[in-house]
Amino acid sequence: MRARTQLRLGRHHAAGSLLRSLPDEEAPMQLRWAAIEAALLGVQAALASGAPDRAARLLDEALRAAEPTGVRFPFVFGPPELIAFLTSRLGGLGAGERFAGEILAVRRRLRTPPMPAPLTERERSVLRLLPTQRSIDEIAQDLTVSPNTVKTHVRGIYTKLDVRSRREAVAIARERGLLDAEVADFSV
Known part of the structure; x- marks a missing residue:
């Protein structure tokens, strides 16, 4: 125990x-x-x-x-x-x-909960930008997509990582090795 x-x-x-x-x-x-x-x-x-x-x-x-x-x-x-x-x-x-x-x-x-689904390539792209503290609109501009598309990807990330906030998502992603060292240390 x-x-x-x-x-x-x-x-x-x-x-x-x-x-x-x-x-x-x-x-x-x-x-x-x-x-x-x-x-x-x-x-x-x-x-x-x-x-x-x-x-x-x-x-x-x-x-x-x-x-x-x-x-x-x-x-x-x-x-x-x-x-x-x-x-x-x-x-x-x-x-x-x-x-x-x-x-x-x-x-x-027993239908034990399945392994979490892997992040898509686009979700990984959004995840790499979450530690930068850029706004949704700025992330959308960087990725040349709409803000609503970024919001959809962020919701997918939160669901797959089982988190409720950007801070939690970054912490879990770092813990699981989903963020490169140089990206994880890049906080603006």
Whole structure:
């Protein structure tokens, strides 16, 4: 629980440290999926910390632990970044490949919310201009489209990033690597 809280607060390193200390603790895991869920939290912390190799190792570990027991719960209801990482690793999971396919099939059957739709090229063009604090009219002039077209693209960006403001959109886009470093630092 403490690791999940740290992860949600954006304290990825603290979450990772808590998870690495779990094997040292005396208290046994009460739920059979707790160790699997801990490994998946470790995957999320590793991804957020920019450690994809560690994330891959932890994902493989979680799949190996879950398959014999048939524990699908922590995977099926995992957050989008975890499912995206699992999906990106398909074809390279070895023995865990079949189980990963089952997990994704269960998600589809349960109609678990789909991965967010990718931004269109035009939405990415508008997104690159959001950190500049230019007005909708100025962005429209830059892209040689109407202000209403820019507003439509901004609404699409907000929906796909699940945000409600320009500031949130820029923050989430930076966090997800959707903005180039030089563009993200360009604030007028």
